[in-house]
Amino acid sequence: MSRQDGRLRAGPSTASLRPLGLPRGLTVRCDAAGQPLAVARTDARGRPGPELDVERVEEVWRLAEAWWREASQARTYYRVILEGGRPLTLFRDDAAGAWFEQSYTSPGRSGAAP
Amino acid sequence: MSTVRLDVPSRSVACLAIPSLAFQCELAGRPGLQGAPVALSDEARGRVADANREAAAHGVRAGMTLRDAVGLCPTLHVLEPRPAHVARYADALVEVMAAVSPLVEAAEHGIVFADLRGTEGLYPAIQDVQRAVFAGVPAALAPRLGIAGHRLTALVAATRAGPGATVHVTTEDAAAFLAPEPVSCLPLSVEAVERLRLLGIDTCGQFAALPRHAVEAQFGFEGGAAWLAACGEDPRPLYPRPWERERVVEQVQAEPPLVSRESVLHALEQMLGRALRHPRARHRFVRQVRLRGETERGGLWEREQVLREPVGDRARLWTLLRSLVEYATFPGPLSLVTLELSGLTRESGRQRSLLDVEQTRRREQLDEMVRHLKVRFGASPIARVVDVEPWHRLPERRYALLEYDP
The missing domain is CATH 3.30.1490.100 (DNA polymerase, Y-family, little finger domain)
Incomplete structure (x- = not known):
């Protein structure tokens, strides 16, 4: 089990808290500046789906979490509009360079679980 | 080492002692600090809680501020206390003693008693007990073992033993063994010890020389028990941990x-x-x-x-x-x-409650259903969403599914 998923490790055969809203892997083509140009979602078996162009990037923000810990997290989030007008929130894990899809609301604003 | 058979009453209680357990635990994990001046800070990280001999040679004493300690000894290594780490070591010591005898009492961190009665067949000689105990304790912790017929004698024997050594006190020698010890080691209140000192009674030997009735007249039941303890016949039993x-x-x-x-x-x-x-x-x-x-x-x-x-x-x-x-x-x-x-x-x-019958019935039905599902599939597919850290910036840390566990 990875350090990032926030899961509790309990007794040998007992599952515990299962985090909701975990990021899902995504294949992303970027420009020279690292901005996403096209994305391809992966299916349940990990195979990439059709590539969709990014029409525009609406918002970019960065999160650095627990930077004082060994397992710190640094992410750059992008809220983009895909071809056809569909919005998508994705982020790049700045340490690993991998891309993920994850819906994002500001903490405390949503008021409900995803 | 020769094996000597010993009389059973004089080996009823074993006491494993590790003085300054917190300090020893920290030093045990850092062999590189051997010979260097080292101090352990208190939990507030403001004062010295303990110091080794090298630090003491520079004038570092428990209770002084860290600032003063570093001023006295600029090369001082200051270790932060880790109470959880120490508690784990303390639990491990209890387990070590539990392997020797099923009746074990953890008196405080670093002091564990075991009732040795009935173990003579397993450990015919004192050396066998020593071997069994020290086999489970890292030598770096400098464990000491005291064996005697009663609780106080075993404790004092353990504190007098050198690192990695055992002191065995027979019942006949117990009173003489305890005689030079200060009265503060007796099971007496601070006020009683202070009164004894004012009366010029500083050692267990002086205390044991008093008539028992006179001690009981002054200090009541507590005094009588302390008098017996000073005579090497501590009446306090061991309070073993639950099985x-x-x-x-x-x-x-x-x-x-x-x-x-x-x-x-x-x-x-x-x-x-x-x-x-x-x-x-x-x-x-x-x-x-x-x-x-x-x-x-x-x-x-x-x-x-x-x-x-x-x-x-x-x-x-x-x-x-x-x-x-x-x-x-x-x-x-x-x-x-x-x-x-x-x-x-x-x-x-x-x-059963007479008031919330319907609610209880539903809950029991649900519990029963989940139990059946768990038996059939190995895990319950029923879960509920709980807040974990709703304010967290990473979305996956905010909410979680908690398995419904009747």
Whole structure:
């Protein structure tokens, strides 16, 4: 089990808290500046789906979490509009360079679980 | 080493002692500090809690501020205390003694008693006991073992023994052995010890030379017990820890550590369910609960509650545990939470509520259904969404599914 998923490790055969809203892997083509140009979602078996162009990037923000810990997290989030007008929130894990899809609301604003 | 058979009464109690356990634990993990001046700070990280001989040679003493200590000894290595680390070592020492005798009392951190009566067949000689005990304790902790017929004599013998050595005191020699010890080692209150000092009675030998009736006239029952102890016949029994089968222990390791009180409560709720489902606890009532939380940096939070009456009802136990956590001040985010239910009674009758019959019936139906699902599929597919850290910036840390665990 990875350090990032926030899961509790309990007794040998007992599952515990299962985090909701975990990021899902995504294949992303970027420009020279690292901005996403096209994305391809992966299916349940990990195979990439059709590539969709990014029409525009609406918002970019960065999160650095627990930077004082060994397992710190640094992410750059992008809220983009895909071809056809569909919005998508994705982020790049700045340490690993991998891309993920994850819906994002500001903490405390949503008021409900995803 | 020659094997000598010994009389049974003089080897009734064994005492394993590790002076300055917290300091020894820290030093044991850092062999590179051997020969260097080292001090252990207190939990507030403001004062010296303990110092080794090299630091003491520079004038570093327990109680002085760290600033003063570093001023006296610029090369001083200051170690931060890790109470959880020490507690783990202390538990390990209890287990070591439990391997020698089933009746073990953990008196305080670094001092463990074992009742050796009945173990003569397993350990015919004192050396056999010593070998069995020291085999489980790292030599770096400098363990000492005292063996005697009674509690106080065994304790003093252990503190007088050198590192890695055993002192055995026979019942006949006990009074003479204790005679030079200060009266403060006796089971007396601070006021009583102060009164004895004012009367010019400083040692156990002087105290034991007084007539027992005179001591009891002055200090009552406590004085009488202390007089017997000074004579090498300590009447205080050992208070062994509950047997393993009388306890249920559940643990949850959290990675990343639990920051919020809510997440600790969620973890605890699940642990309580698991503990009550344990075959040892099923249909039995609980007399005592113990909660322990440890931080990544070795901080420790611990609460123990003896219940006024045995409780077998999950809701009532949960109310109690909840109140313990709600008023707690944790030393930091918890990476390990332990719940221990002990003092389990025999099976007892349960009185049903007359008021919330419908709600109870539904709950029991649900519980029964989930139990069936778990038997059939190995896990319950029913879960509920709980807040973990709703304010967290990473979305996956805000909410979680908690398995419904009847």
